[in-house]
Amino acid sequence: MRMSRYFIPTLKEIPSDAQIASHQLMLRAGMIKQAASGIYSWMPLGLRVLQKIERIVHEEQIRAGHLPLLMPTLQPAGLWRESGRYDDYGEEMLRITDRHNRDLVYGPTNEELITDIFRGHVHSYRDLPLTLYHIQWKFRDEIRPRYGVMRGREFLMKDGYNFDVDKPSAIHSYNRHMVSYLRTYQRMGLQAIPMRADTGPIGGSYSHEFLVLADTGESEVYFDSAILDLSFEGRGVDYDSREECARHVDEWTSHYARTDETHDPETFEHEVPASQRRHSRGIEVGQIFYFATKYSAPMGAAVANAKGERVDVHMGSHGIGVSRLVGAIIEASHDDRGIVWPPSVAPFQAGIVNTASGNPMTEAACDRLYRELATSGVEVLYDDRSERAGAKFATMELIGLPWRITVGPRGLKSGQIELVDRKSGLTESFAPDRIAGELRDRLSASGLANAS
């Protein structure tokens, strides 16, 4: 992409409405524009990141054997009356009336709709286990939206629902989700810690939240620092193996880690040595629930078991805040110059900066490099504007692309083009005919195989 043909309305000054780094940076980098309180337009650059995250979530869900579908944003109120939540959910649920005076709700979540789909088509234990999920916009009329996309009213969420014949298989679904979530966050360069959590209005018997540690997080968290040493890097998983999934879950839940909702100071002090006790803040980027027959019983979602008896299915639900993750990743990865994208979610992998616009030699070198990278599948943003070098550097650093290729007349004369690592600031020089290859090597080293 040539920047002169793209649309990145950056801001030099910090918009006065933004309080936290991620919100400020998303506005300054031209990723989002507020339309109303808690409601945002996603500009081209922001959308690219959102879609990268979405794709990783899809890939990991599908890997775990879960099936994507797409349910509507508007839902009939009748289903919510049936489950009893039409009144229970409260003011947070946006209620709409259509021209025929029918009551609709803009879905804040989808337990009712998915249960309705299930009960209409699944009648036997032979069809189980089944996990359906989708990534769809939600609306929750929050009392006080804030922090940009971190607490919007409209937000993109992956929500999934598992249906199992009995509790042990529902627990396996729960474990499978925990593992798939750990893998998902790992791929985005995030450390998200599963913490025992309250079940809230979704209800149920148990639940974990996934938290990214950050000073600007809205949750207070208490945990054993030993959990910080765990990593899913490079682990393969057999999702069909109950034992293996349970083993991973045990490993990740054996250390004390709770939000303030479930925190118990006595247990904390009893279980965790003083030197390992941590108290900080965190951003909730996902949550998983097992709620047994809470929805299936009142809504009549039952199957025949192996003995021919009709039993209510055991369900769970699971959510990942896709749009919130954009903010959470920035909170976890930025510096005083701007965003530092983990390569897997960066809007472009690399940027090309011509430091001398109008110079035929550097322009020719940039054009050649741009074409070479683009045709070999590297997502590259070429800053071909006639700005001065300093302005281009500042823009590149603000929008946070992992690699910057700097082409200047001085270097070119001595046969050198620079490759700069956004995160470390490390600069290396290579011959013009080697630079694309060097970049591709680095991209594949960070697991981005589309570069080859």
Add this chain to the structure above:
RNA sequence: CGGGGCGUGGCGCAGCAUGGUAGCGCGGCGGUUUUGGGAACCGCAGGUCGUUGGUUCAAAUCCAAUCGCCCCGACCA
């Protein structure tokens, strides 16, 4: 919903006390000179001062209502 703050060009702000020509910086457009860390100069464009009503010869400024946005709190992916 309770408490606080703010609405003036795309962004950041001044002007309002004491009514009388709407201003500054950034950004944008054109030109000249520049060109490795958000360039300098010259010129230009862009604002019903959130909205409605009132007071007044005259309202960005005073009064009232209303809408919107932000912050603190209770709630939440």
